[in-house]
Amino acid sequence: xxxxxxxxxxxxxxxxxxxxxxxxxxxxxxxxxxxxxxxxxxxxxxxxxxxxxxxxxxxxxxxxxxxxxxxxxxxxxxxxxxxxxxxxxxxxxxxxxxxxxxxxxxxxxxxxxxxxxxxxxxxxxxxxxxxxxxxxxxxxxxxxxxxxxxxxxxxxxxxxxxxxxxxxxxxxxxxxxxxxxxxxxxxxxxxxxxxxxxxx
Amino acid sequence: xxxxxxxxxxxxxxxxxxxxxxxxxxxxxxxxxxxxxxxxxxxxxxxxxxxxxxxxxxxxxxxxxxxxxxxxxxxxxxxxxxxxxxxxxxxxxxxxxxxxxxxxxxxxxxxxxxxxxxxxxxxxxxxxxxxxxxxxxxxxxxxxxxxxxxxxxxxxxxxxxxxxxxxxxxxxxxxxxxxxxxxxxxxxxxxxxxxxxxxxxxxxxxxxxxxxxxxxxxxxxxxxxxxxxxxxxxxxxxxxxxxxxxxxxxxxxxxxxxxxxxxxxx
Numbered sequence: 001x002x003x004x005x006x007x008x009x010x011x012x013x014x015x016x017x018x019x020x021x022x023x024x025x026x027x028x029x030x031x032x033x034x035x036x037x038x039x040x041x042x043x044x045x046x047x048x049x050x051x052x053x054x055x056x057x058x059x060x061x062x063x064x065x066x067x068x069x070x071x072x073x074x075x076x077x078x079x080x081x082x083x084x085x086x087x088x089x090x091x092x093x094x095x096x097x098x099x100x101x102x103x104x105x106x107x108x109x110x111x112x113x114x115x116x117x118x119x120x121x122x123x124x125x126x127x128x129x130x131x132x133x134x135x136x137x138x139x140x141x142x143x144x145x146x147x148x149x150x151x152x153x154x155x156x157x158x159x160x161x162x163x164x165x166x167x168x169x170x171x172x173x174x175x176x177x178x179x180x181x182x183x184x185x186x187x188x189x190x191x192x193x194x195x196x197x198x199x200x
Numbered sequence: 201x202x203x204x205x206x207x208x209x210x211x212x213x214x215x216x217x218x219x220x221x222x223x224x225x226x227x228x229x230x231x232x233x234x235x236x237x238x239x240x241x242x243x244x245x246x247x248x249x250x251x252x253x254x255x256x257x258x259x260x261x262x263x264x265x266x267x268x269x270x271x272x273x274x275x276x277x278x279x280x281x282x283x284x285x286x287x288x289x290x291x292x293x294x295x296x297x298x299x300x301x302x303x304x305x306x307x308x309x310x311x312x313x314x315x316x317x318x319x320x321x322x323x324x325x326x327x328x329x330x331x332x333x334x335x336x337x338x339x340x341x342x343x344x345x346x347x348x349x350x351x352x353x354x355x356x357x358x359x360x361x362x363x364x365x366x367x368x369x370x371x372x373x374x375x376x377x378x379x380x381x382x383x384x385x386x387x388x389x390x391x392x393x394x395x396x397x398x399x400x401x402x403x404x405x406x407x408x409x410x411x412x413x414x415x416x417x418x419x420x421x422x423x424x425x426x427x428x429x430x431x432x433x434x435x436x437x438x439x440x441x442x443x444x445x446x447x448x449x450x451x452x453x454x455x456x457x458x459x460x461x462x463x464x465x466x
Contacts, residue, residue, distance in 0.1 A: 185252025
């Protein structure tokens with residue numbers, strides 16, 4: 001005999017599939033929605049549906065967007081000769097939040113990992129090379145993560161882009177704001193020393 | 201030591217996967233305890249104190265707290281950084297390959313000090329080779345993987361097989377046990393574990409040209425410091441690569457995924 005009504009059980013099971021949500025949290029969320037006003041639940045349902053129906057991949061930068069080209073690629077104010085290469089769409093958000101980058105993006109959708117079987121063909125690397133060949137570019141910023149996988153991906157892209165007149169740069173690395181020198185690891189500290197700047 | 205709550209271990213991270221909001225789960229190959237699994241909490245945040253210590257392959261002193269399934273990384277101190285490794289594509293791929301081979305070859309919590317020493321030595325060699333490759337002013341020398349780096353990976357494969365108890369036979373026939381003659385008609389069989397003589401050719405899975413056999417023998421019996429720089433043609437290199445890959449695939453019950461990436465990278 002079923003103890004909980006099927007629609008409730010169904011929603012609990014769907015919630016429980018989400019990352020970081022266990023059966024108890026799934027139950028709590030379901031009963032929270034059950035007690036919520038109907039228009040709030042409808043808005044959530046609409047937002048969920050639109051996530052799949054109204055989202056496209058930008059054919060230029062491969063970011064997920066509401067239109068193709070996306071808001072950034074289609075913006076005449078943005079510097080089209082400057083491309084910032086990132087691993088994930090969330091990295092675009094992080095860089096946009098700084099408010100100082102006025103160029104465009106290229107989203108790879110992952111990092112190379114020979115052990116996981118992720119090769120250059122599984123990422124949007126060939127598209128980046130095409131873009132570099134067909135667009136008049138000034139600079140490509142390799143903003144993959146500052147770790148072995150990210151460096152590996154950046155090294156591959158830099159080699160694949162050669163020979164080329166485009167300036168290829170990598171994000172600087174060093175000490176985080178609000179950090180404590182004593183706790184910095186040797187690798188980060190060494191890079192911070194290498195990349196030190198004249199005090200202004 | 202294992203029943204102490206907090207313990208110390210020297211090791212290298214072989215693999216890491218993202219977990220939860222900002223954690224990483226690590227496979228660490230330690231000198232003292234073999235392969236262990238540990239979690240580095242919050243390690244994906246830029247302000248994490250741990251992030252810099254859990255990079256792949258660096259030789260690091262870890263402080264760990266024993267947990268039920270996973271140990272928890274509490275502190276780290278890097279003993280040796282292979283900083284040039286990730287600066288060339290071939291050497292970085294080789295780093296991945298070494299990590300994958302060890303991860304596949306060893307069981308959890310099985311101390312393998314000799315394999316650990318071999319891994320550290322190989323990474324030092326690759327790091328030195330990457331530095332030499334990067335500073336080489338002659339562009340033509342950069343057309344393929346550096347000769348020394350290639351030999352370091354092959355040396356690692358042969359020594360690893362040896363340490364796992366699968367020393368391949370390159371001096372006598374694995375079928376009739378007669379000493380191999382310096383002829384072109386020898387063969388090779390990975391399942392039988394080595395070379396086969398022309399009289400037992402029906403057991404051969406592939407041919408074993410004389411130069412390939414000589415190179416394999418040389419790498420197997422020569423100390424690294426005494427190993428001469430070998431300038432080999434692509435065919436012989438591919439042949440040596442192929443023989444060792446067949447042996448590893450057979451003994452590890454699994455083809456190593458990064459082998460393809462390494463083999464096709466220049």
